[in-house]
Amino acid sequence: MTPPLVVLTGGIASGKSTASHTFERLGITVVDTDRLAREIVQPGQPALQAIAEQLGTQFLLPDGQLNRPLLRQHIFEHPQARRQLEAITHPRIRQRAMEQAAQATSPYVLLVVPLFVETGCAYPAWKTVVVDVPESVQLHRLMARDGMDADTARKILAAQASRQDRLAVADHVLSNAGRIAELEAQVTRLHPQLLAAAKACSS
Numbered sequence: 423m424t425p426p427l428v429v430l431t432g433g434i435a436s437g438k439s440t441a442s443h444t445f446e447r448l449g450i451t452v453v454d455t456d457r458l459a460r461e462i463v464q465p466g467q468p469a470l471q472a473i474a475e476q477l478g479t480q481f482l483l484p485d486g487q488l489n490r491p492l493l494r495q496h497i498f499e500h501p502q503a504r505r506q507l508e509a510i511t512h513p514r515i516r517q518r519a520m521e522q523a524a525q526a527t528s529p530y531v532l533l534v535v536p537l538f539v540e541t542g543c544a545y546p547a548w549k550t551v552v553v554d555v556p557e558s559v560q561l562h563r564l565m566a567r568d569g570m571d572a573d574t575a576r577k578i579l580a581a582q583a584s585r586q587d588r589l590a591v592a593d594h595v596l597s598n599a600g601r602i603a604e605l606e607a608q609v610t611r612l613h614p615q616l617l618a619a620a621k622a623c624s625s
Contacts, residue, residue, distance in 0.1 A: 432553030
């Protein structure tokens with residue numbers, strides 16, 4: 423039986439990795455769909471073959487790896503290509519995520535789904551936790567982290583769900599406008615609440 427699924431979501435550069443690592447240190451199994459997204463497009467995987475067939479072999483590097491920067495730029499400029507890519511990858515990511523969650527032995531599973539809202543909340547979330555950050559802070563962190571200009575960073579943010587849409591699906595909100603230690607402390611306070619609720623759910 424799969425333990426209750428707690429979906430962790432948030433915009434790019436909001437602090438999801440910091441939050442998920444804190445849950446992991448507390449003994450909770452973490453299933454990260456971003457990591458799974460990278461795994462399914464490794465050479466030899468059916469998803470990579472489908473990308474080459476449907477979108478073009480120009481997105482493959484000479485060594486057979488996916489040319490991520492080129493594909494990322496292409497789907498930003500061509501919405502139809504984005505939909506094609508999502509149709510290839512999302513079902514495979516979801517299948518792997520659910521398989522891994524079913525094998526977990528922790529009282530609940532933390533399922534990290536950055537595009538939870540964008541994909542129509544397509545996971546059976548027991549609880550949803552949103553890492554929330556003002557867009558101005560998000561923009562600054564994204565530019566500093568990835569070394570991109572403000573215009574590119576704004577386009578990336580605009581392509582994601584709005585802050586309001588994410589908050590609308592939240593059962594719990596972790597604010598990450600401050601220091602990392604403050605976010606970690608919020609996770610530490612939330613964890614016992616989720617444990618108690620998961621225990622009540624299974625009793």
